[in-house]
Amino acid sequence: MASVKVDCVVKARALIGEGPVWEESERSLLFVDIYGRKIHRWHPDTDRTQSMETGNMVGFAVPRRSGGYVAGIGRSIVAVDWSTRTTTSMAEVDEDKGNTRLNDGKVDPYGRLFAGTMAIEERPAELERHQGSLYSVTSDLTVTKHLDKVDISNGMDWSLDHRTFFYIDSLALTIDAFDYDSDLGLIGNRRVVYRMEEGEGLPDGMAIDVKGHLWVACYNGGRVINIDPAVGVRLQTVSLPVKKTTSCCFGGPDYCDLYVTSASLGLNESERRDQPLAGSIFKVSGLGVKGRPAQSFSG
Secondary structure, three states: OOOOEEEEEEOOOOOEEEEEEEEOOOOEEEEEEOOOOEEEEEEOOOOEEEEEEOOOOEEEEEEEOOOOEEEEEOOEEEEEEOOOOEEEEEEEOOOOOOOEEEEEEEEOOOOOEEEEEEEOOOEOOEOOOOOEEEEEEOOOOOEEEEEEEEOEEEEEEEOOOOOEEEEEEHHHOEEEEEEEEOOOOEEEEEEEEEEOOOOOOEEEEEEEEOOOOEEEEEEOOOEEEEEEOOOOEEEEEEEOOOOEEEEEEEEOHHHOEEEEEEEOOOOOHHHHHHOOOOOOEEEEEOOOOOEOOOOOEOO
């Protein structure tokens, strides 16, 4: 761990920065500010950030194979035309509820979008429980519900052989695994692979490296933890200078850097003084491991 370096690369002051995705074609980092209602794209070569307003809370944005992005805005899955900064609705979820919103989303190795919902928070991480669900959306825009009674649908990723789906419902304080049917895009046989320890905070966004190990951002824990899901052991901890770490992804040259988002929403005046970089994005280098490119939605 002596060679690990943490740098603040985007002083975003995001209310809740989430869902970072490295775009190799643009050599840029895509991320959202949920309560700031914006999608951002940061170019490290120029240190320039482009942004667009979303008009409602935005949980995630991911690349789309046909161009542009797909985002979760409110309870809508929308296509994003970055050149015009406009959106077009593609699908709706949680249509029987009025108090939920989309949170984290990620594309599986076959181009399906998985996206989850949660109740709209009264205060950060304080909300009506069991209101969320987990959905998938296929290329023909078929929506399938996989889970209900979720508290805060959050981090997800797939094992290297695509046979396991990893998933986080934050208030359960666990990282879970499911068997994954890659032909049908179905999940089953849920089990816990890691249970959060005292002081680690809430598990939030997640990424996987080329060794099959998980990197989990810990909300209210000020860290990212590295988990071996095969044995349920924490391998290492990366501490950040902010408490509300929210999500992470690999990117940069050869996917050797870990980008970590954070939040400033919910901090009191004293905490803001103590954490002047809250809401920023950090680059963690020197981890000695690489990540994998993000998948693009096929619809």
